[in-house]
Amino acid sequence: MIxxxxxxxxxxxxxxIQDITFGAQPGEILGFLGPNGAGKTTTMRILAGYLPASEGTARVAGYDVHTDSMAVRQRIGYLPESPPLYPDMTVQGFLNFVAKIKGVPADLRQKRADIAMDHCGLTDKRKVLIRKLSKGYRxxxxxxxxxxxxxxVIILDEPTVGLDPRQINEVRQLIKGLAGSxxxxxxxxxxxxxxxxxxxxxxxNRGQVVATDTPDNLTTRLSGEAAYELEIKGDVDRAQRLLSELSPVRQVTLLGLEHLPDYHHRLRVSAEADRALGAVMSAALINAGLELHELRRQQATLEDVFLNLTTTEPATGATAPPEALAELPTVEPTPEEFET
Amino acid sequence: MTLLFKNILAIYQRELQSYFASPLPYIIAAVFWLLGGFFLVAILLGPQGILAQAAMADQAVQMGMPPSPPFDVAYEFNKAYVGLLGSLSMFVLPMLSMGLYADERKQGTLELLATSPVTNWAVALGKLLAVVSFYLAMVLPLMVCQSIALGAAEPPTGSGVFLLSHLGLVLLAASVLALGMFISSLTESTVLAAIMTFALILLLWLVDAVAQGLPGVVGSAIAHLSLLKHFTDFTEGIFDTGGLVLFLSFIGLGLYLTAQSIETLRFQRS
Structure with missing residues (x-):
């Protein structure tokens, strides 16, 4: 399809961007991942037919984005980096206008607008001027x-930017719901x-494709090491000893005590990747009579990953071999968090 | 073909709608009407006005002076007033055209238009039609006031010169707006677009002045290309196809340059 x-x-x-090659099958959701300035927006703009490429070809639904621009434009929905909105229009008025210029037949427009507003949770804002909407609603x-x-084909450039966590979740559900068709x-x-x-x-990264894979495969590649942060109350030396005895744990460090109530301590645990480690650690601490106030798996964003990648291997320059990713700290989608 | 028409209509409607949503067009129209109304009274009834001049000419004849050339009050009034509206419009038009594309660029909505199945031509034409419609809406009330004054003329005047002069006014405005739209497509700043459009208008005046000042073939060649010269012809009730073609050419040029400018914008955007 792409x-x-x-x-x-x-x-x-x-x-x-330089010599980028990738593709997406019909009905698939393809994530295009990279730090800021990696060339994501440029690629999206080329795919949407907004920018011409210097070299190479991009085809959407079988049509070349440059030579068959009109055919491509009819088949894509595109959310640019900053949402293109007319501040002086109401949500409904704006969507109606977009439906018109996208060639939606007059008798379907209202229905399509209703469906889109329903999907995006905008139904109760339909009569509000876009100027008065918050960033998330925009x-x-x-x-x-x-x-x-x-x-x-739907092209979304950073669709969850500026949304609060609940909205992010809703948007992700929405995107998942659109897949398939x-x-x-x-x-x-x-x-x-x-x-x-x-x-x-x-x-x-830096305009070049570093890896293409399924998220599961990438996660396994990336999760060579896991990091946790704990807050406990009680005998901190004993806690450190207990944790160090667990087999996957490599290192336990005591963090500063600022802003903590009396007898509270913060520990950082680095360990081999092991999904059950959180449960094992909490059980060990609680059985020993220590109070566990917080246990959190550290989340690394891709920016951390790339920061690591680019600072550890400055000599290789722009080309980072996919294997290098394996040395990076854990990046886990689901945070495990216990709070008492 | 119908699709193209629908697209132009969609752009046209959205553009017109935006005039009602923002306070600026109201302010522009209010100032235009205020000044237009003031000058209507001043030109007709003021101490140096057309009626005062006619009365003086009458008096002179009664006192036994040799009669001055015949003086058509209704004609002179129409010519002076529409000419004045033309000059007044020159200050207003840059403010109408400045936001046409600069705002789209600033809001990022140009990216929406450029990735929708709409041609640059359709967008430019829809926008130009909308802004010309708004200008018409500004001129119409003044036309009504003027026609009331002309209706009192004795002997009654035909409506030919009156309508022709206003056709000239709207054609002049459309030409300037088309060029202003092109200038607006060059920048993200509305203020810069307005200033540059005004500079262009000064240039048009300059061309007109040069055309009048230069003798011989060069002068008349420049005069043929002067928008204001042809506008003056229209206000005097002279209709020539050359003028009409010139105005339409300028409108077409503005549309063409705008469409090209949006197209090249995509090639050089960083």
Whole structure:
């Protein structure tokens, strides 16, 4: 459905993306992952036909985005980096306008607008001026305009930016719900996001594809090491001893005591990746009569990953071999959190 | 074809709607009407006005002076007033055209338009039609006031010159708006677009002044290309196809440049 081959884009002397190749099957959700400035937005814009590529081809639904621009435009819904909204229009008025220019027949427009607003949780804001909406709602209107004409291909550039956690969850559910009948490509710099929503992930850094795989495979590759942070009350030396005796644990360090109530201590545990470790640690501490106030698996964002990647291997420059990812700390989608 | 028409209509409607949503167009229209109304009274009834001049000419004849050339009050009034509306419009038009594309660029909505199945031509044409419609809505009330004054003329005047002069006014405005729209498509700043459009209008005046000042072939060649010269012809009731073609060419040029500018924007955007 989406085929990108050897795509490059240069602005003057700067190279935004270089020789990118990837694809998406019909009905698939493809995550496009990379740190800020990796070339995600550029690639999205080329796919949407907004920017011409310097080299290479991009095809959407079998049509070349540059030479068959109109055919592609009819088949895509596109949410740019900043949602394209007219502040002086109401949500309904704006969606109606978008439906018109996207070529939705007049008798279907109202229905499609209702469906899009329903999907994006905008029904009770339909008469509100976009100018008066919060950032999260504007983002939702942006998503609504991308799906209003029920396009076979949906291109979403950072769809969850600016949303609160509950809205992020809703948007992810919405995207998942659209899969199957739609091919979706979404860009993000948050790894859990792709793990939760995408069927396949393409990671780019500095304009080049670093890896393409399923989220599960990537997670296993990335989760060589896990880090936890604990807050306990009681004999901290005993706690450290107990934790060190657990087999996957490599190191236990005592963190500073600032802002903690009396007899509370913070510990950082680094260990081999082991999904059951959280349960084992909490059981060990509680059986020993210590109070466990917090246990949290540290989440690394992709930016941390790339920061690591680029600082540890400056010599290799832009090309980071996929194997390097294996040395990085754990990145886990689901945080385990116990609070008493 | 019907699809193209629908797209133009959609752009047109959205654009018109935006005039009602923002306070700026109301303010522009209010100031235009206030000044237009003031000058209507001043030109007709003021101490130096057309009626005062006619009365003086009459008096001169009664006092036995040699009669001055015949003086058609209704014609002179129409010519002076529409000419004035043209000058007044020159200050208003940059404010109408400045936001046409600059706002779209600033809000990022150009990205929506450029990735929708709408051609740049359709967008530009829809926008131009909308802004010209708004200008018409600004001129119409003043036309009504003027036609009331003309209706009192004795002997009654035909409506030909009156309508022709206003056709010239709207054509002039549409030409300037089309060029202003192109300028607006070059920048993200509405203020810059307004200033540059005004500079263009000054240039048009300059061309007109040069055309009048230069003798011979060069002067008349420039005069043929002067928008304001042809506008003056229209206000004097002279209709020539050359003028009409020139206005339409400028409108077409503005549309063409706008569509091209949006197209190239996509090639050089960083």
């Amino acid at each position: 085929e990108v081959e050897h795509l490059s884009k240069t602005y003057g002397s700067t190279t935004a 983002q939702r209107v942006g998503i609504a305009q991308a799906i209003i004409h029920d396009p076979p 739609h091919t979706i490509i979404l860009s993000t710099h948050i790894l859990p996001e792709v793990s939760m929503t995408c069927d396949r992930v393409t990671i780019i």
